[in-house]
Amino acid sequence: MxxxxxxxxxxxxxxxxxxxxxxxxxxxxxxxxRTPVAKIAKEFKRTPGALRQQALKLNIGLGHQR
Known part of the structure; x- marks a missing residue:
């Protein structure tokens, strides 16, 4: 074995x-x-998910804005 x-x-x-x-x-x-999330993520050196979570916390729109 x-x-x-x-x-x-x-x-x-x-x-x-x-x-x-x-x-x-x-x-x-x-x-x-209305900057794209991917571009912000590179600038902040954070993940797109982290940015979206903070935007949700701050009650601001981020990402899919149509």
Whole structure:
């Protein structure tokens, strides 16, 4: 019988950065300007999901604005 390897897949460490007041102001400005979420995500170095969650928290529109 062959022995099974007990190695686990390497998981990426989750690092959560708190949001600053400056980031909130920029997010509101991007919302008004209707900037695409992907472009904002690159600028903020955050995921699109994180941006959408904060926009929801702030009660501002972000993303699918038709």
């Amino acid at each position: 062959a022995k099974k390897s007990s190695k686990k897949a390497a998981t990426k460490k989750i690092r959560r950065r708190p949001w600053t007041n400056e980031e909130y102001k920029k997010l509101k400005a991007h919302s008004k300007a």
